[in-house]
Amino acid sequence: MKILGYSESFLRRIEQDATFAELDDKERAFISFCRSLARSRPRPMKADYEALVASGFAPLVVSEMAMLIALGCYYNRIGILIACPPELAFERVANGFVGRLMGPVMRMVMAMRPPAQPPTLDAATLSDGPFGTIVATLAGLPGATIFRTALDGAFASAVLPRSVKALMFAVVARTLGCRISEIEARKLLVAEGFSDDEIDSALLTLRSPRLSQRDARLIPWVRNTVYYQTAMVQQQTATLATEIGDAAILEAIGVAALANATVRLAMLLE
Amino acid sequence: MSDPAVVWLLAAMLALVAVLGAVALVLRHRARQLQRLLAVSQDKLEQLQRQFEHFVPADVVEQLTGGRGIFAPQRRAATMLFADLRGFTALCDRLDPAMAVDILNEYFRRMNAVITCHHGHINELVGDGLLALFGALERNPWQERDAVLAALEMRAELARYNEELRAKSLPELRFGIGIHGGEVVAGVMGAGAALNKFTVTGDPINVASRVEGLTSVHKVDLLITEEVRSALDEQFRLRRMPAIQVKGKPEPIVTYYVEGISGPGSPASSVQGALAAHADKVT
Numbered sequence: 001m002k003i004l005g006y007s008e009s010f011l012r013r014i015e016q017d018a019t020f021a022e023l024d025d026k027e028r029a030f031i032s033f034c035r036s037l038a039r040s041r042p043r044p045m046k047a048d049y050e051a052l053v054a055s056g057f058a059p060l061v062v063s064e065m066a067m068l069i070a071l072g073c074y075y076n077r078i079g080i081l082i083a084c085p086p087e088l089a090f091e092r093v094a095n096g097f098v099g100r101l102m103g104p105v106m107r108m109v110m111a112m113r114p115p116a117q118p119p120t121l122d123a124a125t126l127s128d129g130p131f132g133t134i135v136a137t138l139a140g141l142p143g144a145t146i147f148r149t150a151l152d153g154a155f156a157s158a159v160l161p162r163s164v165k166a167l168m169f170a171v172v173a174r175t176l177g178c179r180i181s182e183i184e185a186r187k188l189l190v191a192e193g194f195s196d197d198e199i200d201s202a203l204l205t206l207r208s209p210r211l212s213q214r215d216a217r218l219i220p221w222v223r224n225t226v227y228y229q230t231a232m233v234q235q236q237t238a239t240l241a242t243e244i245g246d247a248a249i250l251e252a253i254g255v256a257a258l259a260n261a262t263v264r265l266a267m268l269l270e
Numbered sequence: 271m272s273d274p275a276v277v278w279l280l281a282a283m284l285a286l287v288a289v290l291g292a293v294a295l296v297l298r299h300r301a302r303q304l305q306r307l308l309a310v311s312q313d314k315l316e317q318l319q320r321q322f323e324h325f326v327p328a329d330v331v332e333q334l335t336g337g338r339g340i341f342a343p344q345r346r347a348a349t350m351l352f353a354d355l356r357g358f359t360a361l362c363d364r365l366d367p368a369m370a371v372d373i374l375n376e377y378f379r380r381m382n383a384v385i386t387c388h389h390g391h392i393n394e395l396v397g398d399g400l401l402a403l404f405g406a407l408e409r410n411p412w413q414e415r416d417a418v419l420a421a422l423e424m425r426a427e428l429a430r431y432n433e434e435l436r437a438k439s440l441p442e443l444r445f446g447i448g449i450h451g452g453e454v455v456a457g458v459m460g461a462g463a464a465l466n467k468f469t470v471t472g473d474p475i476n477v478a479s480r481v482e483g484l485t486s487v488h489k490v491d492l493l494i495t496e497e498v499r500s501a502l503d504e505q506f507r508l509r510r511m512p513a514i515q516v517k518g519k520p521e522p523i524v525t526y527y528v529e530g531i532s533g534p535g536s537p538a539s540s541v542q543g544a545l546a547a548h549a550d551k552v553t
Contacts, residue, residue: 012312016309041408060432174411176409204503205410205415206505227408
């Protein structure tokens with residue numbers, strides 16, 4: 001939200017509202033679940049998901065919460081790893097004279113032309129592609145299509161080989177201790193010609209003779225994107241960028257962010 | 271309008287409005303002060319929690335800050351790294367005390383940055399020695415590898431620091447490092463509220479300390495045990511040292527001298543970046 005230009009005071013007000021709002025136990029459990037999933041220290045489990053459903057939330061509602069948190073993890077990493085500065089000027093315009101004048105007009109125009117909703121895909125369609133088992137659990141949500149498209153797009157891109165991207169997902173899965181995600185990543189690696197022993201060795205040593213010198217650098221780096229200190233991971237990413245080039249680092253950041261989001265969703269399945 | 275009663279009534283109403291306005295202003299001012307105080311307190315608490323997580327596992331912090339009581343001790347697989355400066359006590363006798371402390375603090379700062387960069391954390395500083403833990407704060411499937419990479423980078427960083435000390439005509443530092451892994455008991459331990467801290471205990475800690483002591487016997491700077499070696503691949507260049515009996519162990523301990531690493535694995539540049547990040551104290 002800082003990158004989008006929201007001010008510190010605005011963010012603080014949101015935090016205060018969440019702290020002091022008169023919430024019932026069910027709503028507090030909801031906020032606690034979102035926080036726990038975002039931080040993943042310790043990682044949440046299927047039992048946490050089931051506890052929310054048992055407290056009265058519909059399964060689809062809990063899935064949507066989980067998806068929104070996962071997308072939050074995605075955007076966090078994109079912003080932090082690229083280290084783009086906050087759009088303070090943009091926020092100033094929105095809160096300034098022009099913003100106040102144009103705001104009602106823009107709201108009217110947007111109300112007349114709402115953005116098109118992505119189609120809601122069924123579980124079978126969602127499960128067709130990388131990490132299908134995980135994405136299929138979002139069936140019934142329009143956002144599931146976005147997740148499916150993002151994963152398909154990431155693995156279709158030719159900037160980095162599919163094998164290194166699958167290995168990056170596997171490393172994030174192992175860092176968070178998510179067996180389901182690791183199994184899904186292994187399927188992709190087997191499809192790329194890796195043997196089980198080669199995958200085991202790569203995950204044990206964070207390197208693989210099958211990877212080029214450039215791609216090998218991404219494997220130890222991607223684990224740093226799971227739990228990080230902002231300044232340190234930005235320094236490491238900047239160093240990596242000088243070594244592998246702009247196109248590769250951009251795709252690597254996208255893949256790392258998507259892996260963090262996908263594995264967080266999968267954690268709720270086990 | 272000329273009726274004195276009406277005039278008095280109007281005056282009284284104006285006075286009342288003025289008083290109410292003043293009270294409202296004071297209340298508003300106080301509310302703003304309280305909001306500011308609240309914001310500052312929240313910032314401090316958040317900062318404290320973030321800093322706390324550098325020394326205590328995040329799940330322990332969650333448990334304590336969530337009002338769920340004392341963290342129950344747990345068994346955890348961890349890798350311990352002991353590092354001890356050689357001959358620093360004798361050096362202290364020759365150096366100005368302030369200079370000795372400066373040299374030691376800079377050494378600790380550099381080692382801390384390297385250890386943090388490799389997913390470890392310093393749990394204890396005892397004199398000129400340090401105990402770093404890997405895998406104790408959070409799940410780490412690569413803890414042995416991280417510990418050895420950290421030790422290699424510590425060796426490189428000490429060489430860089432020694433160059434700077436030499437340039438200032440100050441004495442150089444030498445250290446011995448011992449690394450061992452195993453299951454330890456982690457928990458909040460101490461002699462009372464003021465002395466309590468999160469730490470680990472168990473036989474692997476003693477073994478790591480003994481292995482560090484063996485670096486003097488073998489006249490090398492970095493030794494690891496069989497338990498650590500079994501988690502490493504051929505990327506690490508190791509030399510087996512003769513088994514030696516140590517206090518408290520029935521069998522002689524086999525150790526390996528870590529000569530170095532082949533190929534990419536620990537880019538020094540990233541550690542340099544981390545050092546810079548630490549220097550900026552940005553988290």
